[in-house]
Amino acid sequence: MVDVRLVADETERADALAVRHEVFVEEQGVDADLEYDDHDGDAVHFVAYDGDEPVGAARLRELADDRGKVERVAVRNERRxxxxxxxxxxxxxxxxxSLGLSTLVLHSQTHAAGFYDRLGYERHGPAFEEAGIPHVEMRKRLNG
Structure with missing residues (x-):
């Protein structure tokens, strides 16, 4: 059974970063200097475990005006x-x-936008390139 945890220590943080490295740097060819940035220090990180094995990761950053930004959502290829x-x-x-955020925004890779559509996110604006990969901005109002 998969368990999603808020990263609470350096071991869990390293596991989240390892999943991101595998998915974005190794699989998709994103430059490591772009994948790891200054926001890693102030973001809230999540890691999904199947037993002791990290299988997914994500991070959340608080923005101005009670908005948050979803970033670095990654699931290992064999577990998608x-x-x-x-x-x-x-x-x-x-x-x-729980942080009082009313809206989430994210930049979805265009091939993954259907996943976010099914979660209630709406596309905003035209596609654009980020880290050499086509993306689209998406937003969702939260219920809380």
Missing amino acids: GEGIGRLLMDELERRAE
Whole structure:
């Protein structure tokens, strides 16, 4: 059974970063200097575990005007399609609501936008390139 945790220590943080490295740097070819940034220090991080194995990760940053930004959502390739991304997003959204955030924004890779559509996110504006990959901005109002 997969368990999503708010990162509480350096071991869990390292596990989240390892998943991101595997997905974004190794699999998608994103430059490591772009993947790891100054926001890692002030973001809230999440890691999904199957037993002791980290299988997914995400981070949430607080922005101005009671908005939050969903970033670095990653699920290991061999574990995609199992609902891990949804579990990560459910936990991230619960945390965002507990922080008093009213809206979440994200930059979805265009091939993954359908996933966020199903979670209630709406596309805003044209596609754009980020880290050499086509993205689209998406937003969702939270219930809390």
